Amino acid sequence: MRTLARVSIDTSVGNDAIKNGxxxxxxxxxxxxxxxxxxFFTTNAGKRCAYFVFDLKDVSDIPxxxxxxxxxxxxxxxxxxxxxxxxxxAGLQKAAR
Numbered sequence: 001m002r003t004l005a006r007v008s009i010d011t012s013v014g015n016d017a018i019k020n021g022x023x024x025x026x027x028x029x030x031x032x033x034x035x036x037x038x039x040f041f042t043t044n045a046g047k048r049c050a051y052f053v054f055d056l057k058d059v060s061d062i063p064x065x066x067x068x069x070x071x072x073x074x075x076x077x078x079x080x081x082x083x084x085x086x087x088x089x090a091g092l093q094k095a096a097r
Contacts, residue, residue: 001055001056001081002037002053002054002055002056002081002082002083002084002087003053003054003055003056003079003080003081003082004051004052004053004079004080004081004082005034005050005051005052005053005054005065005077005078005079006044006049006050006051006077006078006080007049007050007051007052007069007075007076007077008044008045008047008048008049008075008076008077009023009047009048009049009069009073009074009075009076010047010074010075011046011047011048013073013074013075014047014048014073017072017073022072022073023073025072026068026069026072026073027050029068030052030065030068030069031052033064033065034052034054034055034065035054035055036052036053036054037053037054037055038051038052038053039051039052039053053082056079062079066079
């Protein structure tokens, strides 16, 4: 299932994670694991923020994906199903029946 992940990292924790190399390692390992179709890095509500669009193959993969962010960076992680334009069109046709 195409999934949008939003990861928010507290500023002071992020500062320490940059200095000790943890932030880069978690980003690299996450990217290698989920092979996102898109990844963006920005700020949100004054925190460092990353957005990943990826295929969540099985819900049992959620801990494997999220725990490094929680445990190593104290991050907040939100996962949401996401649709591409073709998915929306197909869903609207189903809804119109």
